[in-house]
Structures are given as C-alpha cells and as structure tokens.
Amino acid sequence: MARSNRRTLLTLLLVWFLATVNMLDASSTLKRFEFRKVLMGVVARIVVYAPDREIAAWACSRAFQRIADLEDLMSDYRPHSELMRLCAEGHLAPFRVSDDLFFVLQRALELSQRSNGAFDITVGPFVALWRRARQTKQLPSEEELHQARQLVGWDKIQLDPENRTVKLAVPNMKLDLGGIAKGYAADCALKVLKRFGLSRALIELGGDIVLGDPPPNRKGWRIGILDEKGKPEKFLELTNCAVSTSGSTEQFVEIGNRRYAHIVDPRTGLGLTKLVLVTVIAKDGITADSLATALCVLGEKEGRKLAEAYGAIAFFRERDL
Ligand code: ADP
Ligand code: MG
Numbered sequence: 001m002a003r004s005n006r007r008t009l010l011t012l013l014l015v016w017f018l019a020t021v022n023m024l025d026a027s028s029t030l031k032r033f034e035f036r037k038v039l040m041g042v043v044a045r046i047v048v049y050a051p052d053r054e055i056a057a058w059a060c061s062r063a064f065q066r067i068a069d070l071e072d073l074m075s076d077y078r079p080h081s082e083l084m085r086l087c088a089e090g091h092l093a094p095f096r097v098s099d100d101l102f103f104v105l106q107r108a109l110e111l112s113q114r115s116n117g118a119f120d121i122t123v124g125p126f127v128a129l130w131r132r133a134r135q136t137k138q139l140p141s142e143e144e145l146h147q148a149r150q151l152v153g154w155d156k157i158q159l160d161p162e163n164r165t166v167k168l169a170v171p172n173m174k175l176d177l178g179g180i181a182k183g184y185a186a187d188c189a190l191k192v193l194k195r196f197g198l199s200r201a202l203i204e205l206g207g208d209i210v211l212g213d214p215p216p217n218r219k220g221w222r223i224g225i226l227d228e229k230g231k232p233e234k235f236l237e238l239t240n241c242a243v244s245t246s247g248s249t250e251q252f253v254e255i256g257n258r259r260y261a262h263i264v265d266p267r268t269g270l271g272l273t274k275l276v277l278v279t280v281i282a283k284d285g286i287t288a289d290s291l292a293t294a295l296c297v298l299g300e301k302e303g304r305k306l307a308e309a310y311g312a313i314a315f316f317r318e319r320d321l
Helices: 001-018 053-074 082-089 098-113 121-136 140-149 179-196 283-299 300-309
Strands: 033-041 041-048 157-160 164-166 203-206 206-212 223-224 232-238 243-247 252-255 258-261 274-282 313-320
Touching: 033 053, 033 082, 041 053, 041 179, 053 098, 082 098, 082 164, 082 258, 098 121, 098 157, 098 179, 098 203, 098 283, 121 164, 121 252, 140 252, 164 203, 179 203, 179 206, 179 243, 179 283, 206 283, 243 283, 283 300, 283 313, 300 313
Parallel strands: none
Antiparallel strands: 033 041, 041 203, 157 164, 203 206, 206 243, 223 232, 243 274, 252 258, 274 313
16 A cells, blocks of 8 residues: 555656656657548548557547547538437427537537627527528529528527427427537537647637647747638638638528628528638637627627627628628
8 A cells, every 4th residue: 555655756856857857748759640531511630749650540530430420410411419309309399419419509509699690599590591592593482481480580499408408499400500609519529629738729620620739849830811702811820719611601602793602691581692711710610600690790990899708809800792
C-alpha cells in the first residue's frame, strides 16, 4: 500500500515536472494529419496535430463516427432519423428525444425568439417548395405558400426540459436542422478529439469550422474570411472558437431573372433574393452556424445587434440582386 502510494506520488511528480518544462504536449514532436469523409451532405475535414498517425487516425475515426451518429438523429433526408419520427408522431403526444436532439432544438428555439423568427427550424415546408422550384424552375403558387404557412412557426414547437419531450402543435410539420446541425456536429467532433488528448485540431463541415488549440508554435489557425466571390479577402489567426459562413451565393435557383437562395425568409416563405454572405465568429459551432443563417435573413443592421448580444463577430457582404 505504502509502496504503491509512493509510486503514484513519484508518477505525479514526473508528470508535474514534464508539464512545467512543457514536454507533455511535446509540441515540437507533434505532426500534422488531415482526414476527410463525406458526412451530412458535405466533405467533413479534420486537421489534427498528434504524436503519430495511428493515434490521429483512431481519434479522427471516432470523431467522424460521432458526426455520422448525429446525422442519423438529425437528418431530414433519412426517413427513420429521430427528427423524422418526431415530425411524424410529435403532434399525437409529447415525444421523448435524445439529449443531443433536445439540446439542438432548445438552442434553435432560443435563437428563433432572439431573432424575431428570422431563424426558424419549422421552415421545412417552405424549403420543400424551394427544392421543388429548383427542379421545376417554377415558384410555388400563393395557395401552396398558404398551405405551407399553416405548418410553419417556431411557437408550434413545445419543449419540456424535465421530461426531455417535444410536442408539435399540428400534424405534418417538417423540422429542418440544416442551418444548425453541422455546427453542433463539429463541436461534438472536437470534444471527441480532446478526449484522446488531441486538442490542437480544426474541424470543417461545409461552411462551418470549429477550432481547438492552435498548431504547435503558432498563435492560431489561419482562417480566410471570404469575399462574395468566395475568395479570401483577409486572414485571421483564431483559436478555441468557431467560424461559419452562410449565404445566397452558392445554392440558389434562378427564376425570371431573380435568384432565390436556399435560406428562406420565414415571413415570405421564399428564398432570400438578395446577395448576401455572412461570416460569424462565435464561441462554438452551434452558435456560429445558426447565427450565420439568421443574420443572412435579418440583414446587416439588425444582424449586428444580434451578433453582439451573442458575443459574436459578424462580417457582412450584402447587395440587392
Ligand atoms: P449551409 O447548410 O449551406 O451551410 P446554412 O447553415 O445557412 O447553410 O443553412 C441553410 C439551411 O438551413 C437550408 O438549406 C435549410 O435547410 C435551413 N434553413 C433555410 N432557411 C432557414 C431559416 N430561415 N431558419 C433556419 N433554417 C433555415
Ligand atoms: Mg447555418
């Protein structure tokens, strides 16, 4: 007993000594590794600094698996995802969901309230009309928009934190987490890497980037802020935060000389028609991702106030089409 205590003490002393001379992190011996995988409809990319390839590959495979598991819960393309089951049954009785889904729903509703409904995950029926318009090159009719509107509105979702249940006010609602789930998934992936002791990491999921500690001997990760043509107009060195970009410049449908973006204005039910690209730097991925989408709808004046309220920084590039 005494001997094992002494051994523990010696080990602790050694750890303390190594830590003070900055050898535990062994920054200089860390190597850069990069892995990619298609997840959540985009190329997920992880850059990580690790002592060797084996540790890096194993940790990253667990991080990718975490993202894949979240996709299983939150996809609106997979008929059996937890989200889709909630949409099918949530109007009948309070529907119990996972911690992950509940957390994302909570954060989404909080942002809906603080953005006066600019961010609204109940826009699924409008998004479905937009997806059809992209194929047929025809805008939805007034009647179709009216029908869809009956299913939209964040006040139609009721959360019960005590029982972790969700109740939907009407049948046939379509919840769409496309504006928030990737940021959350990137946060979760970083947590997995940290559990393996790999905190010097960058996770990129489409336009959403989450950053851990910086690369060895650097102050931060060099992140390019894009101009509206998609070219970096300036670079920032960032750590332990998230950067998300949303906008109307990449995904849109052109009908009658107008562009309608994949981000929907919940007030009109139609895709945004202004050229807008918003980059948000916030404390974590779920905040940056959802804020970037909200700020596209709100525009610069209102958007800046909201970003400030979240302690985030926003870059706007905006003009009417
Ligand atoms: P991307 O998914 O292209 O990175 P965003 O994070 O801005 O871009 O998310 C856009 C997606 O969010 C849309 O494809 C749609 O699924 C969903 N969405 C569209 N309009 C809204 C809105 N007003 N509020 C919340 N989510 C929205
Ligand atoms: Mg977003």
